[in-house]
Each structure stands twice: as C-alpha cells, then as structure tokens.
Amino acid sequence: MKSLIFCTCLAVLSTTHAAVKLPSIFTDHMVLQRGMPVPVWGNAAPGEDISVEFAGQKKATKADASGKWMVKLDPLTANAEPQVLKAGNVTVQDVLVGEVWLASGQSNMEWEMQMKPDTAADIPNTTHPNLRLIEVPKTVALTPQDEVKIAWARSTPESAASFSAIGYYFGLRLQEELKVPVGIILSAWGGTRIEPWTSLEGFEAVPELKDFTADIRTKLPGSDVYRTTNEKYLADIESWTQAARSALGQKQALPAMPAQPASLPLNQVTPTSLYNAMIHPLVPYAFRGAIWYQGESNHGEGFVYTEKTKALLASWRSVFHQPELPFYFVQIAPWQYGDENSEILPQFWQAQRECLNIPHTGMATISDIGEVTDIHPAHKKEVARRLSLWALAKNYGHSEIDPNGPLFASHVVEGSTIRVKFDHAAKGLAARDGKPLTHFEIAGKDGIFHPADAKIDGSSVILSAAAVPEPRRARFAWSKLAIANLMNNEGLPATAFHTHWPVDPDLGDNLARGCTWESSDKNTYGWDTGLTDGSYEEYPPNCYATSNTEAFPKHVTIDLKQAKALNMVRVGAPAAGSTKTVAVSLSTDGKTFREVGKHVFTLGKTERADMNFPEAEARYVRITYLDHHEKQSGEYPNTFAFTTEVEAYRMK
Numbered sequence: 001m002k003s004l005i006f007c008t009c010l011a012v013l014s015t016t017h018a019a020v021k022l023p024s025i026f027t028d029h030m031v032l033q034r035g036m037p038v039p040v041w042g043n044a045a046p047g048e049d050i051s052v053e054f055a056g057q058k059k060a061t062k063a064d065a066s067g068k069w070m071v072k073l074d075p076l077t078a079n080a081e082p083q084v085l086k087a088g089n090v091t092v093q094d095v096l097v098g099e100v101w102l103a104s105g106q107s108n109m110e111w112e113m114q115m116k117p118d119t120a121a122d123i124p125n126t127t128h129p130n131l132r133l134i135e136v137p138k139t140v141a142l143t144p145q146d147e148v149k150i151a152w153a154r155s156t157p158e159s160a161a162s163f164s165a166i167g168y169y170f171g172l173r174l175q176e177e178l179k180v181p182v183g184i185i186l187s188a189w190g191g192t193r194i195e196p197w198t199s200l201e202g203f204e205a206v207p208e209l210k211d212f213t214a215d216i217r218t219k220l221p222g223s224d225v226y227r228t229t230n231e232k233y234l235a236d237i238e239s240w241t242q243a244a245r246s247a248l249g250q251k252q253a254l255p256a257m258p259a260q261p262a263s264l265p266l267n268q269v270t271p272t273s274l275y276n277a278m279i280h281p282l283v284p285y286a287f288r289g290a291i292w293y294q295g296e297s298n299h300g301e302g303f304v305y306t307e308k309t310k311a312l313l314a315s316w317r318s319v320f321h322q323p324e325l326p327f328y329f330v331q332i333a334p335w336q337y338g339d340e341n342s343e344i345l346p347q348f349w350q351a352q353r354e355c356l357n358i359p360h361t362g363m364a365t366i367s368d369i370g371e372v373t374d375i376h377p378a379h380k381k382e383v384a385r386r387l388s389l390w391a392l393a394k395n396y397g398h399s400e401i402d403p404n405g406p407l408f409a410s411h412v413v414e415g416s417t418i419r420v421k422f423d424h425a426a427k428g429l430a431a432r433d434g435k436p437l438t439h440f441e442i443a444g445k446d447g448i449f450h451p452a453d454a455k456i457d458g459s460s461v462i463l464s465a466a467a468v469p470e471p472r473r474a475r476f477a478w479s480k481l482a483i484a485n486l487m488n489n490e491g492l493p494a495t496a497f498h499t500h501w502p503v504d505p506d507l508g509d510n511l512a513r514g515c516t517w518e519s520s521d522k523n524t525y526g527w528d529t530g531l532t533d534g535s536y537e538e539y540p541p542n543c544y545a546t547s548n549t550e551a552f553p554k555h556v557t558i559d560l561k562q563a564k565a566l567n568m569v570r571v572g573a574p575a576a577g578s579t580k581t582v583a584v585s586l587s588t589d590g591k592t593f594r595e596v597g598k599h600v601f602t603l604g605k606t607e608r609a610d611m612n613f614p615e616a617e618a619r620y621v622r623i624t625y626l627d628h629h630e631k632q633s634g635e636y637p638n639t640f641a642f643t644t645e646v647e648a649y650r651m652k
Helices: 002-018 165-178 200-204 207-219 224-249 273-282 304-319 344-357 380-395
Strands: 031-033 038-043 049-054 057-062 068-073 079-087 090-105 128-135 153-155 182-188 289-293 327-331 361-365 407-414 417-423 429-431 440-443 449-451 453-457 460-464 473-476 486-488 516-519 543-545 554-573 581-587 594-600 607-625 641-643 645-649
Touching: 038 049, 038 079, 049 068, 057 068, 090 128, 090 165, 128 165, 153 165, 165 182, 165 289, 165 380, 182 273, 200 207, 200 304, 207 224, 207 304, 273 304, 289 380, 304 327, 304 344, 327 344, 327 380, 344 361, 361 380, 417 473, 429 453, 440 460, 554 581, 554 594, 554 641, 594 607, 607 645
Parallel strands: 031 090, 090 182, 090 289, 128 182, 289 327, 327 361
Antiparallel strands: 038 068, 049 057, 049 079, 079 090, 128 153, 407 417, 417 460, 429 486, 440 449, 440 473, 453 460, 516 554, 543 641, 554 607, 554 645, 581 594, 581 607
C-alpha cells in the first residue's frame, strides 16, 4: 500500500514538473542581454513553485492561477563561455551573454545573404560562434499571441545563408567591435506596411491618429466597440427576419437586409496583425535596441508616416518596458516607383528625417548606394555599417563617431547666391567622386527651379545659376531618382532637402497641418484620414466627402484648434475623381461661415489653387464642393468629392 502511495505521489510530481514550459525564444544557443534585468517567463501548472538558475543566480516564483510565471535575473556580465539556464525541469544549453538587437521591417531588412552576389560571396566565411541568429516565421493574428515557433542558431554558412544580410552584418560589426557575444532577432516580412507592426495601444498613444485608431477598433474582432456594433447588427437581423417573414406572408417584396459591419481581414497588411503574431510573442525578452528598414510600402503618405513611427515606437517601448529603446532606421533609397510624381519620395524622405525628433532614434542615409532600377539595392553590408555607427556612437560609448550624414540646417540669400548651411559637417564637405556637386537647384520668387552651380565653403555650399539672378529658394536631391554626390569627410551622404517644404518661409507655418476635420458625407471605406498631413498624394486622395449621394454641395471642415489670423488657403485636387468647383469659407464659431475664395478645378488634372483674401480671424476652415464634373475621371463615381490637401497661412 505504501509503495502504491509513493508511486502515485511520484507520478503527480512528474506530471506537475512536466508542465513547466519556457517560450520558444528560450532555446539552445541563445544570447541573453547583458547589463539590464533579464525576464525569464513561461507556463506551468497553476500554483507550481518555479526555480530559475543561471550564472550563479537562483530566482524563485510561483505560477499564477492561469499557470503563467516570470522572474527577472539581475543584470548579467557579458560572457562568451556557454552556460546552462535551468527553469524547473527544463534546461537550455549553450547560453551566452552579450548584446541583443531586434531587426525588423520589410523586404530590404528580410533580404537574405544568398540573394545578392556580393553578400553571397561572404557566406563561406560566416562561421562566428559568438554571433547567434534567430528568425521569427511569417505569421499573422488579430489578437496578441504569446508563442511562435523559433530557435536560435550559431552563425554558420548554413544558418547565415538564408538570414537577413543587414541583420547579419550589423551583428557581426558589433560582435567584432565590442568583443562580446551578439544575438540578432529577425522579425521582417517583405512588402509590409508599418501599420501591421504596431499594436492598437501604440496607435492610441498618438492623438493625430485618433480617427485611424477608432476605425481599427470598430473593425477589430474582440474589441468592445466591435462587439457592441455586431450585437446591434444581430438585433437588426432578427428584426429584419420577422419583417421579411411578414412580407412574404403578405406577398410583398422583402425589405433590404441590414449591411453587415466591416471586420478586419486576417492578412499581413492588416493593422496590428504582425505585431500580434511576430512581435508580441517575444515580449518581454530583454534586448538593447531595434534596427528598422521599412517605408517603401508607405512612401506615398508624407508626414503621416512620422506619426505612425511614433505609434510603432510607443507600442514597442511600452510592452518591452524600455521607454528609451534605441531605434535606428534606414532612410529608403532612390527608386523609380513607376510614373509616380518625382517629388513624392523626397517628401517621404523629409517625413523620415522628421522621425529624428523622436527621442533615441537615428537615421542611416543611403541615397548614394541606391539603385534606381532595383528597389532592393545590393550594398547591404554598407547599410548595416551605417546602422552600426548609431549603435556604437549612442549605446557603446564611441563619442568620436558622428553617425549622421550632412543635414540641411539653414539658408541665407547672399546677393545672387544662396548659402546653404549643414549640420554634421564639422570636418568639412566633399564630393564623393571628386566631381562638381550634383542635384542642387535654386529658384526665384516664381518658384521655378533651375540647376545650380554648387561650391563647397567649409560646412556650407554656395549656390548660383545664371537663370536665377535673384534666388529665393533651394533644393537638393529633390527627385525619386537622385543619387547625389555630396557627403561629409566621414564619407556619409547628405540627406535631400527643400528650403521651402513643408514650411515655406515666404508663407510661414501651415496653420492647418495636423488638424482634425469632419466630412459632411463620410465614406464607407475607412478613408477619412490624412487631411492636413503635408502630403499631396495623388492616389488615393487624402480628403473626402464621398457618401456617393447625388446631393451637392458637400463639405469638409477643418478645426484649427483655436482662432488664428489667415489670409491664404491652398487647396489641392487630384486627377482622380470629378471635383469641380471648390469654395473656401471661414468661421470663428463653426456655425456661421463666410466665403473667401473659389476655384474651378480641371477634370482629370492634378492642380493646386491659392485663394488669397484680406486677413481674417478664423478657427474653422470649410472646403465646400459646390458641384462636380459630369464626366468621371478614374475609377471613382463622379459624385465623390476629392481634394488631396488643404493648407492655411498668414502670409507675411
């Protein structure tokens, strides 16, 4: 009998301990982050006592009622000697301690070593025992997931060949410079936008995205709003069913069935889907920082991308409990982008530069190594080196490194020339190829740009052009195809700039930028986002009154947040749609509006109209679509009212 009891107890103990489980990111060959508390977590039987042992530390806890548990190891010292991590009856072998980085984005981050000749040539030399690699498989989810199947591997020709070239070279550079083990976590998916990599909470942290966030929440299965909306829909269906049966019984036509509320589809472009499936399963793994190469799929939306980057960082920094998480990103390279307007990409470059105002970020400019015929430029090793400069300078004490290329600082007109001053050019400027500087242009008051002669003068460039005797404005590399040759003497390229975009010194600040707006005729596609974001993206347009009703006029009203003095409003209309006559009106109370300008737009032509008027106080600016062209332009009905952007100024 005693023997039976003993065996029964042993079986219970074995079953209990067998329930201890670590997430799959805890595998043999892993790297733990040095110098900060290291969470170790997992699942077990509810109430089970858990003991975690590593590097002479022993931490104990108890699984909660749902079986979840977590301990935090005290900050660890870098160690290249393989160690064993124990959690209950689970052991993880060959664990190193060093630096861990997350590498994420779209195809240029995902791009494998074996996919380009120059990187493929390095594969035979990729055996580095202290460089460890792990890749999150491509998967999607509509709710945050706790687990994904992954495993660490030592860097070898077999593991490195299919790994991110940028991730590999970035990790190798750090490992060689710091002389400590390095682990790179790759979570990337080609062709993806920034929105899928961001949590709903991240979007909610950015007020400028409130309409976008509300639209997601409305369509997200499991949210309170979605539940309420669909409970009403089910009630409407029940009422419709009764009405339909009654109509049938009376030999009458059935009433129209209520429209089902929209739901987010489950795919890799759905907002939050990749965060849920490919980032959240890593939470709360300790790592030093993140590198990011993405933007091609968002490049047409201007400064909205800056706000979405804020949302991405808000989500990651929150869940990983690192409010100062370093985030170093690549400014995307020049590329053809079909027959798209050549200024759309430079405007996006400015949105990426604006991301430098987010604390603890850095930008690697690669305009000199782009390939206008290939959206996947080959020089991944150099891209990784430039990203590593940020890490070395900002996180590893190499204060002698300036990881920035020259950035436009200011300009001043000096007679018939313009002097352009640059930051991050303390050691001077140079032409990369030793030839005259390229891709500089200047314009007079008419705004028509002409190629400029450019001469280096210390940390400035002096511009002139015979065709522009009285210059007012300048721009550099302001084209999607521009591969310019200006660099600093550290060899880093200058970033494109425009002295009069997005803020035109001749006009002053755009008082409407970033302001909220309301449409009299909301569309049903979730498009009502983007107005006053600084982008004149042609397709799809950014401002709408698109209920597809025949009734006109329709209008959009912008709230400037407080009364401001105005004397000019600029309105843009796209080639798509049939927008015709647009009127601009002002109001101080949002009720009584006074018309101050009107413009008739041409069918099928991209246009901008400046409406000037005597200075007036206004809090609200209304764009009224008075009528429409009878013909349709593009695929949208001619009753859709479109504009691309609205700007408001008090001209000096």
